[in-house]
Amino acid sequence: MAWNRLEIVTASFAAGGPAVAFDPIRVQKLLFLVDREVSGRIGGPYFDFRPYRYGPFDAAVYRVLGELERTGHVWINVSGRYHRYLLTDSGERRGLSVLDHLPDPVETYMRKAARWVRLTPYRRMLSAIYRRYPETAINSVVGHLGPPGHKEAQSPFVRGMARAFDVAGTSNRTSDSRKPARSDEDAIHDAWRTVGEELEDAMTRFGRTEHLW
Numbered sequence: 001m002a003w004n005r006l007e008i009v010t011a012s013f014a015a016g017g018p019a020v021a022f023d024p025i026r027v028q029k030l031l032f033l034v035d036r037e038v039s040g041r042i043g044g045p046y047f048d049f050r051p052y053r054y055g056p057f058d059a060a061v062y063r064v065l066g067e068l069e070r071t072g073h074v075w076i077n078v079s080g081r082y083h084r085y086l087l088t089d090s091g092e093r094r095g096l097s098v099l100d101h102l103p104d105p106v107e108t109y110m111r112k113a114a115r116w117v118r119l120t121p122y123r124r125m126l127s128a129i130y131r132r133y134p135e136t137a138i139n140s141v142v143g144h145l146g147p148p149g150h151k152e153a154q155s156p157f158v159r160g161m162a163r164a165f166d167v168a169g170t171s172n173r174t175s176d177s178r179k180p181a182r183s184d185e186d187a188i189h190d191a192w193r194t195v196g197e198e199l200e201d202a203m204t205r206f207g208r209t210e211h212l213w
Contacts, residue, residue: 005046007098008034009064010073013087014095015107016114021077021086025054027065029129030117032056036133037113038106051138055126 003011012034013022022030032049039045049056065085068074073091077084087095099107117125123142130137 002043003098005044005064006068006073007094008042008044008046009061009068010087010091010095011098011102012095012110012114013074013085014092014099015110016118018092019086020114020118021084022118023082023084025122026117026125027085028057028061029055029125030114031058031061032129032136033113033117034110038109041103041106049136051136051140053139053141055129055140055142056133056136 009031012030013020016022016030028049031047032055035045035047035049047058047060049058051057065074065076068091069076073088073094075086075088075091077086099110102110120128126140126142130140
């Protein structure tokens with residue numbers, strides 16, 4: 001069965017649960033993981049992610065979200081300091097319908113990836129992605145959490161994250177340092193430090209860091 005990228009985006013969002021909103025960083029990273037880890041099983045890849053300031057980025061993601069907004073499947077909340085994207089009721093129905101028809105390993109991976117992307121602190125999320133796909137860190141303004149010998153790099157979280165990435169048994173890495181025309185994070189650069197780091201500290205302090213296993 002063939003799918004288009006609008007369907008894959010709605011399915012990826014729906015995999016996160018009802019009424020879940022994603023900010024620009026998390027939208028890009030969720031769709032990057034889906035495109036890299038399971039796209040071979042669903043007719044992809046659907047995007048052309050390149051390394052940028054906050055890791056893998058493709059401006060086409062926003063064009064797809066804009067199209068989904070025009071068709072009434074996505075609502076873009078622009079009231080805060082940065083956009084937040086979530087499915088409308090019709091978008092959720094469409095996304096769940098696509099999920100139901102995807103191969104079981106793909107659906108499982110999408111649900112795990114969406115939950116991990118939604119709940120993992122920014123720096124930890126980016127660091128895990130950079131370790132899995134080091135070529136995506138070429139132009140990053142966010143440093144790694146530590147070198148290979150650092151205890152964070154060897155933690156059960158990281159080892160489990162690597163196992164979760166392999167749930168669909170695929171790996172397709174390419175390297176390209178060319179920059180896209182615009183940044184996915186220009187609009188939230190300032191908010192990242194204040195919100196992202198405070199969120200990371202709070203989640204670590206209260207033991208709410210998400211695990212995928």
